[in-house]
Amino acid sequence: MGATIVGIYRQDVYEIPPDAIRELIINAMVHRSYLDHGTIQVAVYDNRLEITSPGKLPMGQTMERMKEGYSKIRNEALAHAFAYMNLIEHWGSGIPRIIDKVKAAGLQEPEFIGGEVDLRINIYRRQVDGIVDLNDLNNAIKVPDTIDKMPDSDNKVPDKTEIVPDNMKKVPNSGNEVPDTTEKMPDSEQEQQIYKYVLENGSITTAETVQILDVKHRRARAILLNMVKDGYLRKEGAARSTIYVKSTEGR
Structure with missing residues (x-):
């Protein structure tokens, strides 16, 4: 969280817009499946905020249609109650408004995952101070094109270095290449x-x-x-x- 000064007053500036988080939680409560005994889960990780709502998407609803503002209400009575309390506006405006608010805060567009068993929405945070992006680090390190020859030596050093791809490791004195076996882990x-x-x-x-x-x-x-x-x-x-x-x- 940061802050800015407007006139003589201090205004807090949050990393993720609170209105977007509020809209996502309300959306999960209105559209979740209450036949499923699971619970709405809100998790905060180093790189993202994750909100999971139990139940698959209603018949005829898709991720793309949802992002475009098409609404298919699962719990009409609950939706009308929330609208009466001015917690939601007209149907279908919630998700597009959330996307706009998150992008306006300088974050990437929220990620929508699942839909068959449950629906998970990820809002990715900015890079945390002190954590170095390995790609940026690799780009910052430049390998010299030539290697100086060592004096007083009969053995010649090759003028050019050979760059080994990141995903392959060369075995000395062998024509075989060993693939990188690093195990990819799930996000959750x-x-x-x-x-x-x-x-x-x-x-x-x-x-x-x-x-x-x-x-x-x-x-x-x-x-x-x-x-x-x-x-x-x-x-x-x-x-x-x-x-x-x-x-x-x-x-």
């Missing part, structure tokens, strides 16, 4: 816990997920299915014998 902190458990133990069940994350069975299953959709896990078995293992596709 809960999904990271599950993924690390699978990497260490080989598989995980819904019951184990409930114990690890301290969430309800329905929420645990939703997290696992989302990781399957994102390509981190693969579902094996059926009914009570279902387990989730590391996916071999694209991770």
Whole structure:
């Protein structure tokens, strides 16, 4: 949070517009599925604010239509109550207004994820002071085109250096190249816990997920299915014998 002086008064300037956060939480309450026993979750990470609303999108609604202002109200009575209290305006204006406010604050457009099991909206924060962007660091370091020859030596040093791609490591005296095997982790902190458990133990069940994350069975299953959709896990078995293992596709 920062501040600015207007006249003789100090006005606080927030990193993420409070009005946008308020609109997102109200939107989640009005449009969530109350048949799903999950809860609305608000999480703050170093790089983003994350708001998750249980329940898939209503039939006929899509992410793109939602961003364009098309509204399909799931809970009409609740929406009218919020409108009566002047907490929401006319239907369909909320999401476009949130996007405009976030972009006006100098942040990137909010990210909308999911829609099949739940809906997650991420608002990414500015770079935190003291954290260095590795890409900027790489661009700042320049490799010299030539290497000075060492005096009093019979061995010649090549004039040019060979730049090795970031994703490949060359083995000395060998024509083989070893790919970078760095494991890509999910964005969500809960999904990271599950993924690390699978990497260490080989598989995980819904019951184990409930114990690890301290969430309800329905929420645990939703997290696992989302990781399957994102390509981190693969579902094996059926009914009570279902387990989730590391996916071999694209991770």
